[in-house]
Amino acid sequence: DGGITQSPKYLFRKEGQNVTLSCEQNLNHDAMYWYRQDPGQGLRLIYYSQIVNDFQKGDIAEGYSVSREKKESFPLTVTSAQKNPTAFYLCASRQGVTGNTIYFGEGSWLTVV
Amino acid sequence: AQSVTQLGSHVSVSEGALVLLRCNYSSSVPPYLFWYVQYPNQGLQLLLKYTSAATLVKGINGFEAEFKKSETSFHLTKPSAHMSDAAEYFCAVSRGQGGSEKLVFGKGTKLTVNP
Numbered sequence: 001d002g003g004i005t006q007s008p009k010y011l012f013r014k015e016g017q018n019v020t021l022s023c024e025q026n027l028n029h030d031a032m033y034w035y036r037q038d039p040g041q042g043l044r045l046i047y048y049s050q051i052v053n054d055f056q057k058g059d060i061a062e063g064y065s066v067s068r069e070k071k072e073s074f075p076l077t078v079t080s081a082q083k084n085p086t087a088f089y090l091c092a093s094r095q096g097v098t099g100n101t102i103y104f105g106e107g108s109w110l111t112v113v
Numbered sequence: 114a115q116s117v118t119q120l121g122s123h124v125s126v127s128e129g130a131l132v133l134l135r136c137n138y139s140s141s142v143p144p145y146l147f148w149y150v151q152y153p154n155q156g157l158q159l160l161l162k163y164t165s166a167a168t169l170v171k172g173i174n175g176f177e178a179e180f181k182k183s184e185t186s187f188h189l190t191k192p193s194a195h196m197s198d199a200a201e202y203f204c205a206v207s208r209g210q211g212g213s214e215k216l217v218f219g220k221g222t223k224l225t226v227n228p
Contacts, residue, residue, distance in 0.1 A: 004156075033215065040122065042203060042220040043157075058215070090156055098210050099145045099164040104156035 002027050004105035006091050011110050013078070013085070021076045021108045023091035029103075030096040032074035036060060037088040037107075046089075049074055050096060078110060086112050115140045115208045119219035127227050132176075132191040134222045136204030139185065145207040146187045147216065148178055152200050160202075163187060174198070199226045 004025045013019045025032065031050050035043040045058030049068040063082025068074055074093075078085045091105040120135040138144055145164050149157040161172025168180045174197075178189045189202060201223045205216040 006156075031214075035218075040220060042218040043216075044218075045215055048215060092157075094214075096214075098214055099162075099207065100214075101147075101159050101162060102216055104149075104158075106156045107154070109154075 004091055004093055004103060006089075006105035006108050009106070009108060011108060012113050013110060015112055016080045018077055018079050019110065021078070021089055021091075021110070023074045023076065023105060025072050025074075025091075025093045025105075027093060027095075027103065028071070029093035030071070031094050032068065033092040033094075033102065034058075034064070034066065034074070034076045035090045035092065037090060043090065046076065085110055115144065115206045115217050117146075117204045117206050117217060117219040119202075119204050119222050121222055122220065123223050123225065125225040125227060126194045128196055129193050132189070132194045132198065132224065134189040134202050134204075134224065136178075136187045136189065136219060137185050138187060138204075138206045140206055146178075146180065147205040147207075148172065148176070148187075148189050149203045149205065150174075150200050151203065151221075157203065160189070194224075194226045196226050196228065199224055 007022045033048045034046040047066045049055035065077045089108045092102045094100050094102040116139045118137045147162045148160040151157050161170045163180045171177045176191045201221045203221050204219040
C-alpha cells in the first residue's frame, strides 16, 4: 500500500544526545515536511523540502536538522541544541502542485528522559 | 501572512446533535483551506478541502464546510454527531505556491461526543 512510514513510533532520549526520526514515502511525492505537535499548540513547521538535495527552514528549525538524499526519504535529527524536544513529530508529503493535499504519517513520540 | 484561528479548544455535543467547529482565516490572496481530523496517537487525516471550485464542500464521514469570503470563515459542520466523531480537528490554510506550498494550522478543537 502507498503511504508514509515513520519510525520509531516511540523513542526515548537522554539529555545531550542526538536522535534521528525516520520518514519514508512511496507516493512519489516531490515535497516532504516535518511538523512538531504540542498539546494546545497545533502543528508547527520545522523543515520542508521541495526536491532532492534541497530543503528550507520552517518556523521552528532551531535545534533540528534534515537531509533529503533520496526522493522517498526525509529523516529528521533532533540535536542536543533543541531545548525542549519532548513532542509528537509528524512527517508529511504532497505532490508539488498548488492546492494539493498534504498527507501525513502516523507520527513519532519523542520523550527526553 | 496567512493564519487560522479556531474558536474553542474544546467542544462537547450529545450524540445525534449538530456539530459546529469554527475556523476563521487570514489570507491576502484567495486561500486554499483544509480540515483535518486526528484520533489519539495517530497522524492527521484529510476531511475536506476548499480550492475555490465550490463554496460548500462535502467531505468524508458526513462532514461539510462552507467557505464565506465576507466573514473569512470556513466552519465545519455535521448534522448528527456520532460517538466515533470524537477526535481533534484542525483547520489549516495554505501558504506559498507550487512546490513551496506549506500548511499553517490552527491550534485545534477537541470534540467530545456524549451518549
